[in-house]
Amino acid sequence: MRHLLDFEGWSRADLESVLDTARVMREVLERPVKKVPALQGFTVATVFFEPSTRTRTSFELAARRMSADVVSFAAQSSSLQKGESYKDTLLTLEAMGVDAYVIRADAAGVPHQATRWVKGVVVNGGDGQRAHPTQALLDAYTLLEALGSLEGKKIAIVGDILHSRVARSGAELFSLLGAEVWCAGPPSLLPQSLPGARLTPSLEEALEEADAVMALRLQKERMEAGLINLEDYIARYQITERRLGLAKPQAPLLHPGPMNRDVELEGTLADSPRSLVNRQVQNGVAVRMAVLYHLLVGRER
Amino acid sequence: MILIKNVNLVDAKGVRGPADVLIGEGRILSLEGGEASLVVDGSGKLLAPGFLDLHAHLREPGEEVKEDLASGLMAAVRGGYTDVVSMPNTRPPVDTPEAVRALKAKALRLGLARLHPGAALTVGQEGERLTQAGGLKEAGAVLLTDDGRTNEDAFILAAGLLQAAPLGLPVAVHAEDASLRRNGVMNDGPLAHRLGLPGNPPEAEAARIARDLEVLRYALRRSKATPRLHVQHLSTRRGVELIREARRAGLPVTAEATPHHLTLTEEALKGFDPIFKVAPPLRAEEDREALLEGLLDGTLTAIATDHAPHTQAEKERDLLRAPFGIPSLEVAFPLLYTELHLKRGFPLPRLVALFTDGPREVLGLKPLHLEEGAEASLVLLDPKEAPVEPARFASKARYSPWAGWVLAGWPVLTLVEGRVVHRVE
Numbered sequence: 010m011r012h013l014l015d016f017e018g019w020s021r022a023d024l025e026s027v028l029d030t031a032r033v034m035r036e037v038l039e040r041p042v043k044k045v046p047a048l049q050g051f052t053v054a055t056v057f058f059e060p061s062t063r064t065r066t067s068f069e070l071a072a073r074r075m076s077a078d079v080v081s082f083a084a085q086s087s088s089l090q091k092g093e094s095y096k097d098t099l100l101t102l103e104a105m106g107v108d109a110y111v112i113r114a115d116a117a118g119v120p121h122q123a124t125r126w127v128k129g130v131v132v133n134g135g136d137g138q139r140a141h142p143t144q145a146l147l148d149a150y151t152l153l154e155a156l157g158s159l160e161g162k163k164i165a166i167v168g169d170i171l172h173s174r175v176a177r178s179g180a181e182l183f184s185l186l187g188a189e190v191w192c193a194g195p196p197s198l199l200p201q202s203l204p205g206a207r208l209t210p211s212l213e214e215a216l217e218e219a220d221a222v223m224a225l226r227l228q229k230e231r232m233e234a235g236l237i238n239l240e241d242y243i244a245r246y247q248i249t250e251r252r253l254g255l256a257k258p259q260a261p262l263l264h265p266g267p268m269n270r271d272v273e274l275e276g277t278l279a280d281s282p283r284s285l286v287n288r289q290v291q292n293g294v295a296v297r298m299a300v301l302y303h304l305l306v307g308r309e310r
Numbered sequence: 311m312i313l314i315k316n317v318n319l320v321d322a323k324g325v326r327g328p329a330d331v332l333i334g335e336g337r338i339l340s341l342e343g344g345e346a347s348l349v350v351d352g353s354g355k356l357l358a359p360g361f362l363d364l365h366a367h368l369r370e371p372g373e374e375v376k377e378d379l380a381s382g383l384m385a386a387v388r389g390g391y392t393d394v395v396s397m398p399n400t401r402p403p404v405d406t407p408e409a410v411r412a413l414k415a416k417a418l419r420l421g422l423a424r425l426h427p428g429a430a431l432t433v434g435q436e437g438e439r440l441t442q443a444g445g446l447k448e449a450g451a452v453l454l455t456d457d458g459r460t461n462e463d464a465f466i467l468a469a470g471l472l473q474a475a476p477l478g479l480p481v482a483v484h485a486e487d488a489s490l491r492r493n494g495v496m497n498d499g500p501l502a503h504r505l506g507l508p509g510n511p512p513e514a515e516a517a518r519i520a521r522d523l524e525v526l527r528y529a530l531r532r533s534k535a536t537p538r539l540h541v542q543h544l545s546t547r548r549g550v551e552l553i554r555e556a557r558r559a560g561l562p563v564t565a566e567a568t569p570h571h572l573t574l575t576e577e578a579l580k581g582f583d584p585i586f587k588v589a590p591p592l593r594a595e596e597d598r599e600a601l602l603e604g605l606l607d608g609t610l611t612a613i614a615t616d617h618a619p620h621t622q623a624e625k626e627r628d629l630l631r632a633p634f635g636i637p638s639l640e641v642a643f644p645l646l647y648t649e650l651h652l653k654r655g656f657p658l659p660r661l662v663a664l665f666t667d668g669p670r671e672v673l674g675l676k677p678l679h680l681e682e683g684a685e686a687s688l689v690l691l692d693p694k695e696a697p698v699e700p701a702r703f704a705s706k707a708r709y710s711p712w713a714g715w716v717l718a719g720w721p722v723l724t725l726v727e728g729r730v731v732h733r734v735e
Contacts, residue, residue, distance in 0.1 A: 096626050116628030117506040118582025137630070139506030174506060200503030 012131040013300055014120050015140040016181045024146070024185065030299035030307070031150050031292070037074065038295055048077035051305050054107040056082045056098065057134070058114040063266060064134055067290070068111045068143075071297035077305075080107065095119060096126050103127045109305055112136070130304045138172045144265055145178035147296040149186060151289050152221055155261045160187035165215040165256070167248060168225030168273055169198040170208070175225060175265045180206035191215040194225075195246065197236050212246050216255040223263040224248045224273045239272070248274040253283070261285045312728065313343060314690060317352025321359050321679045322663035331357060333686040336727035340682060348730075350723060352690060359678040360392025360687035360724065361665040364482075364566055365457070365542060365614035366639060368394070368425075370413070372401025377619040377637075377706050379413070383422035384704035385617070385639040387732040390665075390689035390721035394423045394639075395673070398430045399458025405430035405441045407449035414450045422731050426452040426673070431470045431481060435459050440470055447477045452673050455482035457542060460518065462488055464525050471529035471537035478674050480538040480564070483522055485549070486590055490514035495629050497576040497591045505579060507629055510591050516548035523556050526563060540672055541565040543616050545590040547600035554609040564672045566614035567601045569642045573649050574598075574711060584625050584632030585711055588618070602650070605664060606657075612669040615642050619707030637707035641698055643691070645712060647719030690723035692734075 010019055037045055053072040055065050060083065072079045084098065099110065109130040112120045117139030123131050135141040149159065156162055164183050170176045170192045180190045184205030192199070192206045193215035199208050209215055216222060232239050253262065262274070262283045270276035279286060311334040318327035319341075330343030331352070368382035377385075386394045396413065398404035404413065410427045417425030429451035433439045437456060446454070454474050461467045461483055471481050491514040496502050498509025519541060529537040544550060544565045553565045570588060575595050578586040586592060604610040618635025625632055638645070643665060650656035667677040678684060695718045700710040724732035 094623055094626060095628065096623075114628060116630040119628050121582040122626070122628065137506050137628075138508075171503065177504075177506060200500075202500045202503065204504060 031296045034295040034298040048075035052078045067293045141174040145182040147293040162220040165219040219256040311346035313346035314352040319680045322667040356691040359666045362393040362669040366617040368396045386423040387724045389639045392687040403435045407445040410449035475535035475537040480540045482540040485518040487514045487518040512546040550600045550604040564611040566612040589634040613664040644717040644719040648717040686728040
């Protein structure tokens, strides 16, 4: 595949190959000198039309660990409102010789639109409510570390499924890797259907015998819009020690971050040995190294 | 004098010919030929009455960067339209007799398609205070509408229908429940949920049509004259059912459908191109089928373009920020002639009626047929196929959802009262 926009068109074998490469990158990151020349001479731009320090840092570190040059462009969505165009921004970077664009935007489809304007590789760094494929890959990588394989495993994703790019990409990828994905959340925050996932308003049904559980961040906007009541959400959907008891013993707990402690999950759970949150962040760099390598170099092999 | 020789005739009454159509003094003088200074070979072509578009956003005054009267009315005649109703959601909105007169005067000077301004139902289209319907009508407005916005206040709409009724002005509504559609940018459903785009549910249209029909009943009960409601750009199966039922019950309601809702579905959004972002949104295939049925059985009275040009740059924003609208004045007829008549066997006289007598009826105009003595506002259509080339549009919006589609039935000659306003050599 030329770009990573979502997982459409990606085969299981392609994705497993990216995850294998991530394993090699993970080893690189364990070394005293955490740098390889794999992308020397390439220029990677992080183009963030929506602010996100964590994801941007992770991508930039990934590119630097492989000796790529990195340029960073952060636009405020307000400047987009003023009429600054995505196209002009990208063409400016293209003129400077950028090879790969990591694009984050608050609107679904911006990375797709970008492929119509630039010749370089486009990596979706999260587009609106649509997709966040590198998050899904790092989650899959983390789950594989914990569970060995996703084949036949029950993964529960809990929270605001309708507005979550993490849930969308996770469901797509985990199911492609053989998992049985259950998404649970308040009925008003569940989509009508979601490829790769079974949907339920029952937290218990999703957690029952689950091999792993992922809690999603609850966005303040949903509460502000009056779509849910916070107390009610906490009472019915918060992942607690007791509710986690429905899942298999030792089933790991994931969260894409940043966490609202004591909202989507009991605060103490985040620090428990079951929580893989920090592991996810570590793996994020390795997975993003693998993605950039795969798209910039791997396809030319 | 103009003579169009050996041409087949089509109007709402049927297809006949060939005939030698002699035109002079703005009228059809004869269908059996005669002496003329300009002779056009009509062999293999079709002659139809000039089209009337009930719904075009010509953007003047205030948004001439998107379109103006000159470009919009040129696009119209190239599309075979001799008459165009402009929407009043300009900057400022067309809500005074002076504004209506200014538009009419300017359009008259251009000498292209005839302009029939739609005027705002409420001052500034703000939905609060009614405009001066009598003065607007006298100045030349042909309908009242707050299109571009929705009529959230039902009582204001009722009052608007009541004041327009004795003037014979229809009130046109963009029927969407704003509180249900919210920030939706495409049809709500599994596809929107998959694409991560906020959905505008079909129920938002149905709910508002149902309400507006009750508002019409109320106005009808209160009024001596007949209030007339026109529902714009119908997009849903349920909407068609509601209009069908209302018309069967004898309510004075008419409705239109657009070329895009008749030829495209939500699937077009899969490529994340804001060119396909329009309100109401492109719907599911079952909705498209229901609209086609509605065209056939008379539930829908007219095909109207909702020609809504924006700049290329605006349409290169993202799907949340790009403005709603599809330009279609130049392609509407060939598109539907090809996609509905040629490919699906939709009867040609009915299709032509939906571009002529149907919209004329909405405005209270007499039917226009190709007969001796009839007004010579005519369009000559060529069955030769050619691709849609947006780069050559007269409209300032030089992009199109149908770019590259190969269509037949392109207008090659358009006459307004016997005067040539468009001709392809």
